[in-house]
Each structure stands twice: as C-alpha cells, then as structure tokens.
Amino acid sequence: xxxxxxxxxxxxxDIPREELFISGHxxxxxxxxxxxxxxxxxxxxxxxxxxxATGCVEVSTTRYPYSNWLVPWxxxxxxxxxxxxxxxxxxxxxxxxKGLMDKNKDVKVVVVAGDGGTVDIGLQSLSGMLERxxxxxxxxxxxxxxxxxxxxxxxxxxxxxxxxxxxxGKVWRxxxxxxxxxAGIAAAHHIPYVATANPAYPMDMINKFARGxxxxxxxxSFIQVLxxxxxxxxxxxxxxxxxxxxxxxxxxxxxxxxxxxxxRVTFPVMKRKPVKEYLKLQGRFAHLTDEEINEIQKLVDQKxxxxxxxxxxxxxxxxx
Amino acid sequence: xxxxxxxxxxxxxxHAIAYAVKDxxxxxxxxxxxxxxxxxxxxxSEFIAKGELDAEYIHVESEHSALSAAIxxxxxxxxxxxxxxxxxxxxxxxxxxxxxxxxxxxxxSVAMRSLSAPISIWNDQSDLFNARDAGWIIIFAxxxxxxxxxxxxxxxxxxxxxxxLPVMVGYDGYVMSHTIEPVIIEDKEKxxxxxxxxxxxFKLDPDKPVSIGSITPPEYYxxxxxxxxxxxxxxxxxIEKVDEDxxxxxxxxxxxxxxxxxxxxxxxxxxxxxxxxxxxxFLPEIRKQGLNVGLLRLRVYRPFxxxxxxEYTSDKKNLLVIDRxxxxxxxxxxxxxxxxxxxxVKEGLKLNLISVVAGIGQRTVEFEDFLALARLAHEGRRHxxxxxxxxxx
Numbered sequence: 001x002x003x004x005x006x007x008x009x010x011x012x013x014d015i016p017r018e019e020l021f022i023s024g025h026x027x028x029x030x031x032x033x034x035x036x037x038x039x040x041x042x043x044x045x046x047x048x049x050x051x052x053a054t055g056c057v058e059v060s061t062t063r064y065p066y067s068n069w070l071v072p073w074x075x076x077x078x079x080x081x082x083x084x085x086x087x088x089x090x091x092x093x094x095x096x097x098k099g100l101m102d103k104n105k106d107v108k109v110v111v112v113a114g115d116g117g118t119v120d121i122g123l124q125s126l127s128g129m130l131e132r133x134x135x136x137x138x139x140x141x142x143x144x145x146x147x148x149x150x151x152x153x154x155x156x157x158x159x160x161x162x163x164x165x166x167x168x169g170k171v172w173r174x175x176x177x178x179x180x181x182x183a184g185i186a187a188a189h190h191i192p193y194v195a196t197a198n199p200a201y202p203m204d205m206i207n208k209f210a211r212g213x214x215x216x217x218x219x220x221s222f223i224q225v226l227x228x229x230x231x232x233x234x235x236x237x238x239x240x241x242x243x244x245x246x247x248x249x250x251x252x253x254x255x256x257x258x259x260x261x262x263x264r265v266t267f268p269v270m271k272r273k274p275v276k277e278y279l280k281l282q283g284r285f286a287h288l289t290d291e292e293i294n295e296i297q298k299l300v301d302q303k304x305x306x307x308x309x310x311x312x313x314x315x316x317x318x319x320x
Numbered sequence: 321x322x323x324x325x326x327x328x329x330x331x332x333x334x335h336a337i338a339y340a341v342k343d344x345x346x347x348x349x350x351x352x353x354x355x356x357x358x359x360x361x362x363x364x365s366e367f368i369a370k371g372e373l374d375a376e377y378i379h380v381e382s383e384h385s386a387l388s389a390a391i392x393x394x395x396x397x398x399x400x401x402x403x404x405x406x407x408x409x410x411x412x413x414x415x416x417x418x419x420x421x422x423x424x425x426x427x428x429s430v431a432m433r434s435l436s437a438p439i440s441i442w443n444d445q446s447d448l449f450n451a452r453d454a455g456w457i458i459i460f461a462x463x464x465x466x467x468x469x470x471x472x473x474x475x476x477x478x479x480x481x482x483x484x485l486p487v488m489v490g491y492d493g494y495v496m497s498h499t500i501e502p503v504i505i506e507d508k509e510k511x512x513x514x515x516x517x518x519x520x521x522f523k524l525d526p527d528k529p530v531s532i533g534s535i536t537p538p539e540y541y542x543x544x545x546x547x548x549x550x551x552x553x554x555x556x557x558x559i560e561k562v563d564e565d566x567x568x569x570x571x572x573x574x575x576x577x578x579x580x581x582x583x584x585x586x587x588x589x590x591x592x593x594x595x596x597x598x599x600x601x602f603l604p605e606i607r608k609q610g611l612n613v614g615l616l617r618l619r620v621y622r623p624f625x626x627x628x629x630x631e632y633t634s635d636k637k638n639l640l641v642i643d644r645x646x647x648x649x650x651x652x653x654x655x656x657x658x659x660x661x662x663x664x665v666k667e668g669l670k671l672n673l674i675s676v677v678a679g680i681g682q683r684t685v686e687f688e689d690f691l692a693l694a695r696l697a698h699e700g701r702r703h704x705x706x707x708x709x710x711x712x713x
Binding site for chain 2: 125
C-alpha cells in the first residue's frame with residue numbers, strides 16, 4: 001500500500017513548489033515536454049525512479065556531465081522501457097521482502113517515453129509490462145512523430161500531417177493513415193488506470209498523474225500526454241499551450257480517463273471548434289486543401305461519436 | 321575422493337546452473353524460453369514455486385526484455401540472472417553492449433547454439449562468438465560441475481567493485497545442456513559466504529539520486545569506453561584470485577586456461593566446452609596412436625589470458641585451433657583462430673597455426689574425427705586456409 005498521501009490539485013496554488021526536474025535542459029524553446037516533466041516530478045515527489053526511453057527528453061536533459069533530474073534516472077535503450085521498469089519494480093519487491101531495502105520506503109517507478117518508443121518500437125515491451133501488472137506508471141509524451149531524429153512519421157502521426165518521411169507532394173499528401181489508438185491498446189490490458197492528458201489543462205493532467213501513482217498497488221497505469229512540438233509541428237514557439245488547448249477544444253485529442261474500466265471524459269466540450277482552427281496554426285498541415293481538411297474533420301467527427309458512445313451520453317458536442 | 325563422489329547428484333548442465341542460481345540467492349530472474357536453454361529457467365521456476373528460492377521471476381515477452389530487466393534490476397541493487405541461447409541471444413545483442421556499458425554486474429548463462437538461417441536448433445558456438453566484442457567477461461565451462469562452480473565465481477567477479485562487468489558463462493547446447501553428469505552441489509550457506517551480495521555502488525536510490533545512461537558527447541564518450549577496456553583487462557587478476565579462492569573453499573578450481581597432457585606434447589589442440597571434455601577422454605587413446613598431442617582448453621575467453629597462452633604454447637610446434645563458429649570472409653574463417661594469429665604476431669610466437677572449423681550445426685565429431693584432427697596437428701604441415709572439417713563439398 002502507498003504510504004504517501006495522495007496529491008489532489010484543486011488550484012494551481014496546490015502544485016508543490018519542490019523542483020525535481022530543474023532548469024538548464026536543452027529542449028527546444030517552446031517545447032511543452034519540459035512543462036510536462038516538471039509537473040510530473042512535482043507529483044511523483046523524490047521517492048521515484050524514472051526510466052526514460054531514448055528520445056527528445058532523454059537527450060535534452062542528461063547531456064553528460066549534466067542532468068536535469070534530481071530523482072534517480074535510468075536510460076538504457078529505445079524499445080525496452082516497459083521491461084526496464086519491470087526490472088526495477090521486481091528488484092524493489094524482492095529486496096524489500098529479503099530485507100535488502102527499507103520495507104517502509106514507497107519508491108515509485110515511472111516511465112517517460114515518446115510516441116516512437118511507445119506505440120512503435122516499444123509496444124511489445126510495454127504490453128509485457130502491462131500484462132504482468134507490474135507496478136509502473138507509464139507516461140507517454142506524444143509529439144506524434146520521431147522528433148529526436150528529425151520529424152519522421154511514427155504510428156502516432158495523425159492523418160494529413162507532413163513529416164520528413166511523409167512529405168507533401170503531387171503523390172503523397174502527408175501521412176495518409178490514422179493515428180494509432182495507444183490508450184485503447186493500453187486499456188485492452190485491463191489495467192487499473194488509463195488516461196489521456198494535455199498540459200493546457202495542468203490541474204487535470206496533474207491529478208491524472210496522481211491517480212496513476214495511487215493505483216500502483218493494484219497494477220500499472222498508462223497516461224498519454226499530448227506534447228505539442230514547435231519544431232516538428234511547425235508553429236510559433238509561443239503557441240504550444242494554445243495549440244494544445246485547441247486539440248481538446250476541436251475534439252482531435254479528447255482528454256479522458258478509464259479508471260477501473262469506468263470511462264469518463266474529464267474535459268467535456270459542448271461547443272466543439274472546427275478542426276481547421278487547430279490545423280491552421282501548424283505548418284505540418286499547411287499543404288492541406290479545404291477538401292482534405294474536411295476529410296480530417298470527418299475523421300474527428302467519427303472519433304467524437306465513438307467517445308460519446310463510450311461515455312453513454314454526449315460529452316463532446318457538435319462543431320458549433 | 322570417494323566421499324566427494326558420494327556427494328554428487330546427477331544433473332544436466334542446465335540444471336546445475338539452476339542450482340547455482342538458487343544457492344546464490346539471486347533476487348531477480350528475467351528470462352524467456354529458448355531451446356536448449358529452457359530447462360535452466362524451468363528448474364529455477366520450480367525452485368521458486370516450491371519456496372526453495374525467494375526471488376522475483378519476470379516472465380518477459382522477449383530476450384531483449386529479459387536482459388533489459390536484468391540490467392535495471394542489477395542497477396537497482398538486486399542480484400540478477402538471465403539465460404539464453406541462439407536467436408534469443410542474437411535478439412539481446414543491443415542490450416549486451418548496454419549491460420557492459422552501464423557496468424551492470426549481472427550473470428547470464430548461454431547454452432550455445434547455431435544461428436538461423438536456415439534454422440537449426442542444434443549446437444555450435446555461432447551465437448556466443450558473435451558477441452565476443454560486447455564487453456562482457458566470457459567464461460566457457462566444460463563440465464556441468466564447472467558450470468555450477470563458474471556461475472558462483474561469476475557473481476563474485478561481476479560484483480567486485482573493481483570489476484563491475486556482466487559475466488556470461490558459455491557451454492554447449494544439448495551436448496552439455498541436456499546431458500546428465502555427476503555434480504556436487506555445495507551447502508548454500510557456504511556458497512553465500514564465498515559470494516556474499518555486493519550491491520551496485522551507484523544504484524538507483526532516491527536517497528542518492530544518480531542519472532545512469534546519459535547521452536555522452538564526443539568529449540566524454542571515448543573515456544567511458546576506455547574505462548571499460550581498463551575494467552575488463554584489469555579483471556583478469558580478480559578472475560584468477562576468485563578461482564583460486566574457490567579452490568581453497570570448495571576443493572575445485574580451473575585456472576584461466578587449462579593445458580591438459582600438454583607438458584610433453586609437441587602439438588596442441590585448442591578447444592573449449594564439450595570438445596575439451598571429449599578430448600580429455602580421448603587423449604590417452606590418441607597418445608597410444610603415437611600422436612604427441614595435448615589439449616589447450618580455452619576457459620576464460622574475455623579478458624583473454626594472453627600470458628597463460630604464451631606460457632603454454634611458447635615451446636610447442638603446432639597449434640590446431642577448433643572453431644565452432646564461422647567468421648565469414650575473414651583471413652581465417654574461424655574467429656578464434658583469427659585472434660590466435662594476432663596473439664602470435666603480438667608475442668612473436670613461431671607456432672604453426674592450423675585453423676579448423678568443425679561441429680557446425682552439431683555435425684557430430686566422433687573419436688575418429690578427433691583422431692584425424694590430432695593427426696593434422698601432429699603432422700605439422702602448413703595449412704594456409706581454414707580447414708572446414710567434415711563438410712560435404
């Protein structure tokens with residue numbers, strides 16, 4: 001059982017002042033990953049071990065001999081964060097039982113991984129960890145492409161998006177397949193807690209991290225956080241949070257949780273904005289014609305319909 | 321001696337390794353089934369199920385994850401173990417380098433097997449020899465007893481704070497993994513007294529946070545790698561000392577490299593694992609045929625005990641090196657023969673080196689074959705090319 005009091009945020013003033021992810025990192029100006037990591041470590045507190053998959057956060061926060069992490073942190077490879085976290089969790093369990101570690105110390109194991117390391121190359125390792133019900137909170141920062149290697153498409157790249165491996169031309173018009181439903185895949189493992197979150201809604205995101213940690217005595221949790229990427233999405237670095245908010249307001253990235261099977265949209269949007277408002281601020285969608293944007297709108301409408309079905313009522317309304 | 325023999329129980333090498341893991345009170349085992357390794361982890365599972373070993377067993381979904389979890393467990397301060405062979409070993413390849421680079425003091429047993437394609441589940445040593453440059457300490461066992469003993473030695477070596485490197489113990493799939501031999505299993509308390517747990521000194525501990533596995537720019541990376549060079553080269557005296565101490569405690573030790581019936585021999589056959597034990601049985605008969613041949617048994621392979629090699633070979637005429645792996649397109653196609661030729665140049669040895677590849681995909685090498693190889697060594701003719709013994713052309 002967790003010995004720590006569960007953090008619940010009612011206002012921004014409740015956010016802990018303690019900084020465990022400190023300044024001086026090399027993330028791009030305007031990158032929202034730094035915000036997410038900072039908030040995450042405020043929730044986890046210092047008794048936490050972070051497993052970081054290869055990716056933007058890893059390379060930008062631990063350039064030897066520096067580190068931005070004041071909690072123990074491990075990077076071993078790209079595709080193995082699930083297994084690496086399982087190894088730590090198993091070590092803690094065994095060592096506590098055998099008197100090699102303080103039994104009363106509640107050390108949380110948290111994965112931080114990008115979409116490439118999660119939905120593509122790391123999916124197998126993630127699935128193994130979830131299926132074994134290892135006590136690990138897995139946080140996906142989803143910037144919807146391989147940003148660290150230079151904006152190549154991943155299984156998480158949305159329909160229509162330009163990337164360096166799905167460029168827009170006469171034949172190709174950006175990515176032509178739909179974004180993989182990784183939260184749905186995680187939920188299919190019937191783990192205690194799955195959520196999607198968005199740093200434009202920090203209190204919601206923080207409380208989801210808190211809930212994700214709270215359930216660890218029962219099993220793993222998985223939280224997919226949208227991470228607007230100024231460099232890869234091609235937008236003004238000042239607009240990261242604006243664009244993130246539009247993702248939820250347009251219904252292209254609804255924020256919800258599945259707590260012990262109970263589905264709940266945590267930010268209902270009754271008057272939905274047209275997806276065009278989200279797309280037009282980003283250079284990765286600049287090549288799209290009105291017709292192509294309409295197609296994306298239809299895809300979003302279908303997704304919203306599915307979300308409403310899962311909720312059993314209209315929680316995301318039509319485009320106003 | 322008779323009393324000793326009475327203590328022995330019949331075990332395959334795989335089961336002997338499982339007993340060692342139990343007697344070492346390993347904390348975390350993460351493994352994935354693969355032939356011919358599987359009965360190692362089956363036996364370990366049985367020990368845990370029966371309450372004879374208190375450990376966490378992580379049922380991972382691949383060997384890549386098996387080694388990943390073992391690495392992170394050992395960096396958290398636990399004693400970790402995994403086992404593999406062949407394709408699984410190949411799948412681990414990325415993590416092999418990460419294990420040594422992160423200086424994870426874990427131990428892995430390798431029931432050596434051929435590699436696809438075409439798929440072959442049978443023995444050779446293609447898997448392990450593919451990974452000789454992964455920065456691990458590599459030790460070959462030639463009996464089930466030696467495998468049991470070497471796993472015990474391996475933790476003492478790996479966890480030594482002057483070493484901090486992963487150790488792999490290689491032995492032949494089937495020929496050893498599934499063959500029953502008498503094995504003396506030691507008292508667990510005595511084993512733990514010999515190899516007490518020594519935790520990783522920079523473990524993942526919230527009270528003393530460290531960042532492990534940072535991205536390392538050109539101005540530092542080379543030094544990390546050079547530290548590995550120093551660590552593995554510097555581990556040789558530790559390996560030797562641990563083996564000697566093991567001998568004092570348990571009455572059995574093996575040396576870094578073994579020269580068997582070699583003092584009066586003109587020619588040596590260099591072999592490891594089951595070929596070494598088979599040759600030990602055959603050598604008296606081979607000698608009767610007038611072939612003045614001895615066995616140079618490769619035990620510690622990384623770090624390579626070069627001084628021992630020179631000591632054993634400097635007065636010999638011929639050295640026939642048996643490889644059970646192929647280095648395609650290399651000057652000699654036997655990977656070990658290639659290295660030996662380098663060692664000879666380095667040390668100015670004037671041996672006649674004969675490179676032989678044999679036993680690929682467990683093509684059986686029987687008494688007549690060893691006799692033929694001994695004859696090749698004894699004749700001392702120069703063979704410019706690697707001999708692919710027993711192949712149908």
